Amino acid sequence: MVLNVIWLVFFFGAFIACIVQWLAFGDTGIFNKAILGAFDMSKTAFEIALGLTGILSLWLGILKIGEKAGAVQILAKIVQPLFSRLFPEIPKGHPVVGTMLMNISANMLGLDNAATPMGLKAMKQLQDLNPNDDKTVASDSQIMFLVLNASGLTLIPVSIMTYRAQLGAANPSDVFLPLLLSTFFSTIAGIFALSFFQKIKLKDPVTVMWLGGISACVIAVMFYFSHLTAEALGTTSLFISGLVLFGVIVAFLGLACYKKVQAYEAFVEGAKEGFNTAVMIIPNLVAILVGVAVFRASGAMDLVMNGISALLGLIGVGNDVVPALPTALMKPLSGSGARGMMIDAMKNLGPDSFAGRLSCMFQGAADTTFYIIAVYFGSVGVKKTRHAVTCALIADAVGVIAAIVIAYIFFPPFH
Incomplete structure (x- = not known):
C-alpha cells in the first residue's frame, strides 16, 4: 500500500512539475x-x-x-539466542x-555484490516460513530482515573512500569514523522502531547482552581503525573483505569434503536459482527505477530540494548542509x-x-530503501509491505x- 502511494506520487509529482516548468518557464x-x-x-533496470x-x-x-554441508546450520546456532528474539517466527535451528x-556480514563489509544474492536467498526462505494465509503480505521476520538491510550498518566503506581518493581528498579515510557512527545509530533506530510495531521486548537480558556486545565490537573496530593511516586503512579494508569472502568459500568446500557432499552438483543446483530470481526481480526493478527517473528528470526533485532548504533555514540549519542534501534525498530512491x-x-x-564530506556520510548513512523493498519483496511476490517502509x-x-x-x-565548517 505505502509503496503504491509513493510510486504514484513519483509520476503525479513529475507531471505537475513538468506543467509548472512549461507554463512558468x-x-x-x-x-x-x-x-x-x-x-x-527501464533499459538500465533490465541491465x-x-x-x-x-x-x-x-x-x-x-x-x-x-x-547441504551443514555450514549454514552452524552459523544459525551461533546467533540463535539473539535471532530467536528478533525473529520469533523462525523455528530454532532453521538455515x-x-x-x-x-x-548482514557482507553488508557491514560493504560487499554489495555478495550481500544481494544472500539477501534474496534469505527472503525466499523467510517466505517459505511466512505464517500469513495471504502470502503477498509481508511477515514480521521479512520486515525485520529488510529493515536491517535498509539501515545500512557499514564497518568498512571501501567504495566511498575510493571515490574520495580519486577526487583528491587529503585524507580519504577521514569519513570512516563519522560514517560508522551514523550507520550504527541508523540500525539501532530501525530495531527500536520495529520493536514498537512488532512488540519485541528489547529489555530481555539476552537481547541487551547481544546488542551491548555488538555495540562494544563497533566501538573496538572504530578505535582500531582510528589509529591507522589512510593507506593502511585502505589496505586493511581490502584484505579483510577478500579474506572473509574467500574464507567462506573455502570453509564451505572443506566442510562439504568432510561431510562427503558432492560440491559441484550442489553448486549447480543452487546456481539455477540465480537465473529464476533475476527474472522475478525485473518487473519490480523497472517499476521503482522508472518512477525515480521520471521524478528526477521532470525537475520535481529540484523543487523538493528548494522547499527543504527553506524549511531548514527556518529551524536554524545552516546553508552548509543544503549542497549535500541531494545525496540524502536520492539515496533511498537510487x-x-x-x-x-x-x-x-x-x-x-x-x-x-x-558539504563534500557530508555528502559521503549521507551516501553511507542510508541505503537504497525503495530498491531493496522492490527487489527483496518482489523476488518472493510480497505486495503488502505493512510497516516495512515506515x-x-x-x-x-x-x-x-x-x-x-x-x-x-568532526568537520565544523569555517566561515
Whole structure:
C-alpha cells in the first residue's frame, strides 16, 4: 500500500512539475525529457537485473553447498539466542538464520555484490516460513530482515573512500569514523522502531547482552581503525573483505569434503536459482527505477530540494548542509543517483569541504530503501509491505540526522 502511494506520487509529482516548468518557464521539451528518462531507466533496470544473474548464480551456488554441508546450520546456532528474539517466527535451528547472518556480514563489509544474492536467498526462505494465509503480505521476520538491510550498518566503506581518493581528498579515510557512527545509530533506530510495531521486548537480558556486545565490537573496530593511516586503512579494508569472502568459500568446500557432499552438483543446483530470481526481480526493478527517473528528470526533485532548504533555514540549519542534501534525498530512491550526486558535490565544492564530506556520510548513512523493498519483496511476490517502509525510512532519517550532527562535530565548517 505505502509503496503504491509513493510510486504514484513519483509520476503525479513529475507531471505537475513538468506543467509548472512549461507554463512558468516555457520549457516545451520537459515532457519529452521525462519520457526519455523513463525509457533510459527501464533499459538500465533490465541491465542491472541481467548483470545480477551471474553474481546470483555464483553465491546461491556457494550457499547451496554450505546448506547441504551443514555450514549454514552452524552459523544459525551461533546467533540463535539473539535471532530467536528478533525473529520469533523462525523455528530454532532453521538455515535461514545462517543465510541472514552472512548477508548482514557482507553488508557491514560493504560487499554489495555478495550481500544481494544472500539477501534474496534469505527472503525466499523467510517466505517459505511466512505464517500469513495471504502470502503477498509481508511477515514480521521479512520486515525485520529488510529493515536491517535498509539501515545500512557499514564497518568498512571501501567504495566511498575510493571515490574520495580519486577526487583528491587529503585524507580519504577521514569519513570512516563519522560514517560508522551514523550507520550504527541508523540500525539501532530501525530495531527500536520495529520493536514498537512488532512488540519485541528489547529489555530481555539476552537481547541487551547481544546488542551491548555488538555495540562494544563497533566501538573496538572504530578505535582500531582510528589509529591507522589512510593507506593502511585502505589496505586493511581490502584484505579483510577478500579474506572473509574467500574464507567462506573455502570453509564451505572443506566442510562439504568432510561431510562427503558432492560440491559441484550442489553448486549447480543452487546456481539455477540465480537465473529464476533475476527474472522475478525485473518487473519490480523497472517499476521503482522508472518512477525515480521520471521524478528526477521532470525537475520535481529540484523543487523538493528548494522547499527543504527553506524549511531548514527556518529551524536554524545552516546553508552548509543544503549542497549535500541531494545525496540524502536520492539515496533511498537510487544508489547510482545518490553516488552521482555525492561525486558532483565533491567535484564542485571539494572533497574536503563540509558539504563534500557530508555528502559521503549521507551516501553511507542510508541505503537504497525503495530498491531493496522492490527487489527483496518482489523476488518472493510480497505486495503488502505493512510497516516495512515506515520503519526503514525512520532508520534512514535517523541516519541522516546523525550524519549532520556528527559532521558538525568532526568537520565544523569555517566561515
